[in-house]
Every structure is written in structure tokens, then in C-alpha cells.
Amino acid sequence: MNATPIKVLVIDDEPPIRKLLRMGLSTQGYEILEASNGKNALELLAQNPALIILDLGLPDIQGHELLRMIRGRNDSVPIVVLSSRGDEAGKVQALDLGADDYLTKPFGMDELLARMRAALRHQLQVHGERPVFRTGDLSVDLVRRIVKVGDRDVKLSPKEYDLLRVLVQHAGKVLTHRFLLKELWDELTDAQYLRVYVRQLRQKIETDPERPQFVLTETGIGYRLRAPD
Numbered sequence: 001m002n003a004t005p006i007k008v009l010v011i012d013d014e015p016p017i018r019k020l021l022r023m024g025l026s027t028q029g030y031e032i033l034e035a036s037n038g039k040n041a042l043e044l045l046a047q048n049p050a051l052i053i054l055d056l057g058l059p060d061i062q063g064h065e066l067l068r069m070i071r072g073r074n075d076s077v078p079i080v081v082l083s084s085r086g087d088e089a090g091k092v093q094a095l096d097l098g099a100d101d102y103l104t105k106p107f108g109m110d111e112l113l114a115r116m117r118a119a120l121r122h123q124l125q126v127h128g129e130r131p132v133f134r135t136g137d138l139s140v141d142l143v144r145r146i147v148k149v150g151d152r153d154v155k156l157s158p159k160e161y162d163l164l165r166v167l168v169q170h171a172g173k174v175l176t177h178r179f180l181l182k183e184l185w186d187e188l189t190d191a192q193y194l195r196v197y198v199r200q201l202r203q204k205i206e207t208d209p210e211r212p213q214f215v216l217t218e219t220g221i222g223y224r225l226r227a228p229d
Contacts, residue, residue, distance in 0.1 A: 005029055005030060005031040006029070006030050006031065006050045006051065006120070007030075007031045007033060007047065007048070007049045007050050007051075008025055008030045008031065008032055008033065008049060008050065008051050008052070008053060008116075009033045009034075009035065009041065009044055009045070009047075009049035009051070009052045009053070010022070010025075010032055010033065010034050010035070010053045011035045011038070011041040011052065011053065011054045011055060011058070011066070012035075012036070012053070012054075012055035012082065013036050013037060013055065013057070013058055013059050014055070015036075017055070017082075017105075018034050018036070020109075021053065021112075022034065024109040024112075024113075025113075028113060033047060033049055037058055037059055037060045037061070038058050038060050038061030038065075038066040038069075039060055039061070041054075041066065041070075042066075042069065042070075042073075045070065045073055045074065049077065050077070050078075050120065051077065051078045051079075051080070051116055051119060051120060052070065052077055052078070052079045052080070053079075053080050053082065053112075053116075054066070054067060054070075054079055054080070054081050054082065054099070055081075055082045055083075056081060056082065056083050056084075056087075056090055056094065057084070063081075063090075063094070064090070064093055064094060064097060067079065067081070067094055067097045067098065067099060068097055068098075071097065071098040075098070078100045078101075078116075078119035078120055078122070079098065079099045079100055079119075080099070080100060080101045080102065080103060080112070080115050080116060080119055081094045081095075081099045081101070081102040081103070082102070082103055082104075082105055082107070083102055083103075083104060083105070084104070084105060088219075088220040088221060091221055092176050092178070092220075092221050092222075095174060095175075095176045095179070095221070095222070096176055096178060096179065100119040100122065100173055101115045101118065101119055101173060101174055102174070103115060114227075117227075118171075118172030118173065118227045119172075119173065121172065121227070121228075122170060122171070122172055122173050131143045133168045133171065133228060134228060134229055135171065135214065135225070135226045135227065135228050135229055136213060136214065136226065136229065137149050137150045138205055138214050138226075140164060140165070140168050142165065142168065145161060147161070147164065147205070149205055154204050154205055155204075156201070156204060157200075159184065159197055160197055160200055160201050160204070162184055163180070163184060163194075163197050163198070163201055164201060164205075164225075166180065166183050166184065167215065167223065167225035168225060170225070171225045171226070171227055171228055172224070172225070172226070172227030172228070173224065174218045174221060174222055174223070174224040175222045175223055175224065176221055176222040177191040177194055177221070177222050178222075179222065180194055180222060180223065181193070181194055184197075198215060198223060201215060202214075202215055213226065214226050
């Protein structure tokens with residue numbers, strides 16, 4: 001960690017969860033701010049946290065409304081949402097409102113740390129798109145529009161490349177069907193179009209398209225490109 005610790009705001013009304021996060025993140029060098037409700041969370045925003053962990057089930061302000069309020073005050077701070085198992089609609093709504101990622105309770109600390117690193121890394125990259133993206137054997141030259149898997153050149157259609165470019169720009173972050181449709185087609189709302197192009201892209205870049213290593217499915221929500229190495 002840097003000499004100045006990264007400040008993380010944890011918003012959760014369950015004391016055991018806050019304790020777990022405080023202990024787990026503190027050992028990694030993070031500085032923890034804690035809020036047990038939405039009102040307290042909004043007050044702590046003044047301390048400019050570098051990342052927010054937000055539980056959607058709060059006692060005073062509905063989680064999605066609080067997310068909307070946070071985004072109204074700070075449109076760039078990474079937000080990782082905690083949600084209950086099976087609440088796909090809630091996760092999609094949170095992502096569409098500006099959350100960067102989500103975790104389903106119960107979760108592992110290693111997975112949370114990985115999601116936090118990806119969200120922080122994405123924020124740094126968002127204004128300075130890197131010319132060459134690499135993850136595993138996959139490389140994408142965003143300037144020359146060259147895609148390779150190992151030493152093999154991959155020929156993509158314009159729409160397949162546009163899909164891959166959007167995924168690269170947000171690598172490590174889950175992107176909803178709605179977001180991808182809006183980025184790629186403007187007017188289309190049928191996710192089946194998206195599935196067709198994802199399938200075609202996987203046929204070209206994955207060793208085994210049925211068990212993808214790069215373009216990962218977030219069931220019922222969208223897709224995530226494996227984070228850069």
C-alpha cells in the first residue's frame with residue numbers, strides 16, 4: 001500500500017458485517033470509514049472516500065435511492081454493492097444507477113479485495129484509455145485495432161470489435177445487457193442481439209467458447225471481461 005492509505009467507506013447496518021470488513025480491509029492497509037445508515041453515509045462523503053462498499057438493505061434510505069444520491073454528489077467514486085442472493089433485478093438496477101460492481105452475501109474477502117482493486121483500477125483508466133490491453137493470451141491494440149490470441153491474429157467484424165472495445169474499456173467491471181445494448185445499438189432493447197455477438201466473439205477469441213476465460217457471463221445481468229494482467 002501507499003504511504004497514504006486508501007480510504008474506504010463501508011455502508012452497512014449489520015455490525016458483524018462492518019466488523020468483518022473493518023478487520024479484513026484494515027489488514028490490507030485500507031483506512032475504513034463506517035456508516036450504519038444512509039444519513040450517516042451522506043455525511044461521511046465529505047471525507048472523500050476513494051471507494052464505497054454499499055449494502056442495499058439499509059434501515060432509513062432505500063439502497064438504490066442512496067446510490068442515486070451518492071452519484072448526484074460524486075459521479076466517479078467507485079461503488080461496490082452488497083446484495084442478497086438471487087436479487088438479480090436489484091443488482092441490475094444498482095449497476096444501471098452507477099454502481100461499479102456487486103457481491104452477493106455471503107462473500108469471500110479475497111473476492112471482495114479483487115473487485116475493489118478492479119474498480120479502483122478502472123477509475124484510473126477511464127480517462128486514459130491504454131493503447132494495448134492484455135489479459136492472459138488476449139491482446140487488443142486499441143489504436144491499430146489489432147486483436148491477437150497468443151501469436152494468432154483475430155479477424156473481427158466491425159460490430160464484434162465494437163463489443164470487444166467496450167468490454168476492454170471497462171475490463172473487470174460487470175456491464176449490464178441494457179448498458180451494452182445502448183452503447184452498441186442505440187435503439188435496440190432485445191438482449192438476444194447481444195447474445196448473438198457475444199457468442200460470435202467467443203468463437204473467435206476463446207479456446208473453448210463453452211467455457212470462456214475472457215468474456216464471462218454474469219447470469220441474468222450481463223457480461224464482464226477478465227481484468228487486465
